[in-house]
Structure formats: C-alpha cells, structure tokens
Amino acid sequence: MAIAPQNNQAFLREVDDELRREQLAGFWTRYGRWVLVAVVAGLLAFAGYLYWQHRQNGQADEAAEELTGALRALGEGKAVEAKPKLAALAASPIEGVRAAALLAQAGTLADANDLKGAAALYKKVADDASLAQPYRDVALLRQTTLEFDQLKPDVVVQRLKPLAVAGNPWFGSAGELVAISYLRMKKPELAAPIYGKIAETEELPRTVRSRARQMAGVLGVDAVDQKESAAQ
Template identity: 25%
Template sequence: MADIFNEIDEDLRRDQLRRLWDRYSGLLLAVAVLIVLGVAGWRAWEYWQDTRAQAQGDQYVAALKQIETGDLAGAETNLEAFAKTADGGYPALALIRAASARQQTGDAEGALKAFDAVAAKAGTPPLLADFARVRAGYIALDIEDRAKVEARVAGLDTATGAWRHSAREILAFAAWKAGDYAGASKRLDEIDADPQTPRVLAEHAKMLTGLITAATEKKAAGAAGSAPAASTGKAP
C-alpha cells in the first residue's frame, strides 16, 4: 500500500513540475540566454580592453625607443599624437616624455611650457601633475628668478609629499643661486634629516653644502683681509 501512495506522490510532483515548466519555460530560457550573452559580452569587453592596453603599451614603448635612438623630434611628435587617443595614465606619461624629449633638444623654454601644460591639464593624475611641476622647477632654475622657481614647487615640500625630496633640492639651489646661503642650508638640513631621502639627492646636498661652506669661508677671508689694521696708538 505504501508503494502505491509513493507512486501517486511522485506522479503529482511530476505533474506540478510539468505545469511549472509549461508556464515558465519561456522565461527561464530567456534568463538563461541573457546570462550566456552577458558572460560572453563581459569576456569580449575584457578581451577588447586587454588588446587595447597591449596596443597602447606597444605604441608607448615604440616612441620611447625613438628617444633612445636619438630621434627626439619624431618621438615628441608620436608621443603627443598618442596622448590624444590613449586612455588611463598614458596621456600624461606620453606628454611628460614628449616634454623630456624637447628638453633634450636644448629647447629649455619649450620644455618648460610643455611640463606646465601637463601639470595644468584637466585629467592629469595628481601624482603626475606634481611630477611635471618638479621637472619644470629644475628647468626654471636656469631661466627664472628665485621667486618664480619657488612658486612652481610651492606645497610639494611637505613632510609627506611624494616629491618633497626633489622640491627641497630645487628650493635649496634657488636660494643658493640667489646668494641666500642660510636659506639654502636650511633646505639642505631638511634633506639630510629625512631618512627617506634618495641617495643621489643626499649626495647632491653634500656637494652643495661643500660649495656653501667654501663660499662662506672665502667671503669671511675677504672681509678679514679688507679690514683696516688696528691702530697701535704710536705716532708715525
């Protein structure tokens, strides 16, 4: 008797499933199709993104190789053109390298304007914008006065600034060129006190400290030599 009830129960379940299938099969199939198409579309988009990123990387590397081979003008042209179509961080990187290529040609003022443009361009990642300001600051040391140089790197020398080491070096050189040895020494002390200062910048700081010491001693010796002799109190 129990077997009969079990068979009846199974028949009822099959009938219920059949009715549910008849009622919702179209919807279930549609959902399944959408899932398959969604996964396929996502995979296609990922593939397109990977392919595009690879192509952009190849373009960028090719332009950098032009710089290595000495084709600075060609590299600058290609990098600027690439920046107009690339996405992500590539446009800023490309424009920075284009500005560097211009600097290598000896066009300091042109490179300065190019770095300024990168720093001011909307969409440039903040870290790269500040890097462009630092690069411009180094160039400005040779063609602008102290006030303009200091304005270029203002705010980059904070205790946690990513480019604080370079900013401090720029400020130290600007003060030194202006004859403000005390101001330069203050910046050099900041460089020396920071345990994270890159070794190359620490070496630059030591060299500049040596120059300041030599200049100070020379100035002191000159002042002592030009001082009038003390009177002995005797008539000549």
C-alpha cells in the same frame, strides 16, 4: 649664522653654476636619452595601472603597445621614429598614456636644447587637472628647472615648496631649487634647514647630500653624515 656679503655672493655663484651643470642643459647633454627613458619608465608603471582600469576599452591595448614602442625607440636613439607615435599618443583619452607621451615629448625637446618648447609641454601636463598628481608634480619640477634662470625666486618657492618636503619623491631636486631661491631672497634662515634635511635624507644620492651638507655648514647648520660619523 650670518654670511658675509662677499662670501654670500660667491656661494650663490657656485651654487648656480652647479645647478646649471647638473639640472639644466648639461643634465641632458651628459645623460641624454637614457635619463629620459628612466624618468618615463617610472611613470609608465603608473600608466600601467591606469591602463588596467581602462582595459575594457578596445583602444587601450593598442595605445599601451604604441607607448612602449615609442619609448623603446627613444632608448635606442630613434627619435625620428618615435616622434609621430608620441604626437598621436599625446591626444590619447587614457590619462596615463597621454601624460607619459607628453613628458616624453618634452624630454626630447630638452634633449634637442629647445628648452622653451620643453617647458611649455611640461606646463601643459602640470596644469592638467585631469591627470594624476605624480605626473603633474614631475612636470612642474621639470618646467621650473628649465625656467629657473628666468623666474623670480618667490615664484620658484611658490611652485615647488609643496614638493620640497622630506618624504616627497622629488624632495632632493625641489629642495635645492627652493633653498637657492631663499638665498636669492636674502633669507638664509629659511634655506639652511632645507639643506640640513637634504643632507640627512639617506635615500637621496650621495652627491646631492654632500653638496647640501656643505651648504648647510656655510649657513651654520650641523648636518653630519651619520654613516661617515659612525665609521670614524
């Protein structure tokens, strides 16, 4: 189903505004340090596994404790206290500790509205082939989110297409960015099925699914919420 040019432009503006509010600076403004801690907490579980692998190293125990303390300080709003600890941990030989520290540093920069500095740190993690893929994936997504307005749509697609697939932990966020980029490339036929799949993925937040369902409808894809349909 084709979209009239004027409707398409209005649609893109609405999507862009929503994206900025939810995924760029407004994301950090509204949720602040707690989101940062929540993101890193999930990664910390993986870091714990890596720590177990390295526990024969006498420095691993100290590094893990320092990381926990730094994250706790961030959660309590003590960024000044956490900053030197994170800087030291960012050079740790333990992969999980190093990655978590860099991600936390990037998050604090984004929280302070230093989006360029934050994106640079996320890129450092994303490009580090020595790190486990989960760290690199979340870093690439965060980097791309912060740089979204300055990137050509084909660059966004190239970066995030591997993450914009059902079953990937970052499908919702990456899928929205890729779909918007396809629309900017005037390829609604590629954006529509992504929105449709997001709308059907029950594991994603309801707000994300609802927005995707509306966009899919505009693009001619029937993406009915199965639970709502059953209730009716």
